[in-house]
Amino acid sequence: MYEDLKYWYLRDHKLFRTLSFGQIKQLCIITGFKKAQKGEIIYFSASDLPRIFLLKKGNIKIVAVDEDGNETIKDIIQKGDLFGELTLEADIQSNEYAKVLSDDVAICSFLMSDFENLLLRNPSLALSYTKFVGLKMKRIKNSYSNLISKDAKTRLFQFLKDWAEKEGKQVENKVVIENYLTQNDIAQIICTSRQTATHLLNEMETNGTIVYSRKEIIITDISKI
Amino acid sequence: MYEDLKYWYLRDHKLFRTLSFGQIKQLCIITGFKKAQKGEIIYFSASDLPRIFLLKKGNIKIVAVDEDGNETIKDIIQKGDLFGELTLEADIQSNEYAKVLSDDVAICSFLMSDFENLLLRNPSLALSYTKFVGLKMKRIKNSYSNLISKDAKTRLFQFLKDWAEKEGKQVENKVVIENYLTQNDIAQIICTSRQTATHLLNEMETNGTIVYSRKEIIITDISKI
DNA sequence: GATGATATGTCGGCTATATTACAGTTCTAC
């Protein structure tokens, strides 16, 4: 039954739709499975063999710690996203961990080497995966050029817009987003200081563009953003 | 003879080493080949079918033009690098062109769709290619975090160091780099204004860290950088 | 519901860097 659960979790992911039942089973044999609660920290780098993870439930943030001990958010991972050694090259030096943002999460994982073998045996999966990595690259390129040419306000707008599009629930022309991020998180994602983010969010609230609370963010008129 | 030339140009690239003679020939049949001179502009986006390009000789820069007509450097491509629709997803809206920086360049190209077919038939090439795209992604991630956490001076240092490592010729502990970039180019690469770049370069020259000219940059003591 | 921890709000000074502006220099092409 537990085995079955893992099986479906993988089967469910769009990337794996091209696989046969047998192939999925094969990957599932070596699949790990893990649950965790809000606030928990999950280390997933050096210690073990390199792995690829699939977040099946909840939200996590990937945090990197640099030489000086500063923590920066590398990524926000949502239900259905893959994370870990996506480039299929283990990098040793990276000092990253994942922190659970939602009430609870479920994560499957499999060894990078096993995944590689699967790709070798399944060319059309390999092609899909290549495109998937390419898409990730495009996203980063996009954030990069935003950071170069747009100011903090514009980046915040863009971030809220993207977030709303991905996760917001539309009610008439309002959009409600479940807010699992702190203002500090948001600040880091759009690459600015906490104070600036706070200031901008309050400004938007005064303008009537959004209603902000720790639980949810309501964009009052999505057409205006 | 001309056909043979194209053949070898591809054969030469490390990505294609895993391919058989037959497979290369197959891709070569549809290979395009082009030469261009310094200053020439090569458009490679919308007009034609999406392609992947391989720069066999020389240097070019990829320039993007935004809505307001501002030009920004997206990438510097060197001998042996691939460019174009590397993500295997044609994006329509991108308004990019390539400008030749070196005296002359040689470029081969093949259709994205043909390349896709080749990947489908050759899983180990697909795997290598994924890793290659992953590496590109890592590079961008790296520039991104540099831009977030390092000032212009540090970014210039890092850029010169990388450039020296990639292309510099070491003579004792001096490193000589052939300088095919203008200060404006350098400024754009490290994401700062031309004036700041000029100022920093002059500062480094006064310090005796580098000797700058339009033809070459000499790093006087590589161990100090 | 008291206590500590974490998150948010607010303010003013400071600094790196953009911007504007113009002069001098080097290259390119006739």
Add this chain to the structure above:
DNA sequence: GTAGAACTGTAATATAGCCGACATATCATC
């Protein structure tokens, strides 16, 4: 060689957003 274009040098001014400092609000836990 000369004109024009492109590149480089320099300086003054403007400003976005960082940073420190502290107050207040909200949450988690006993």
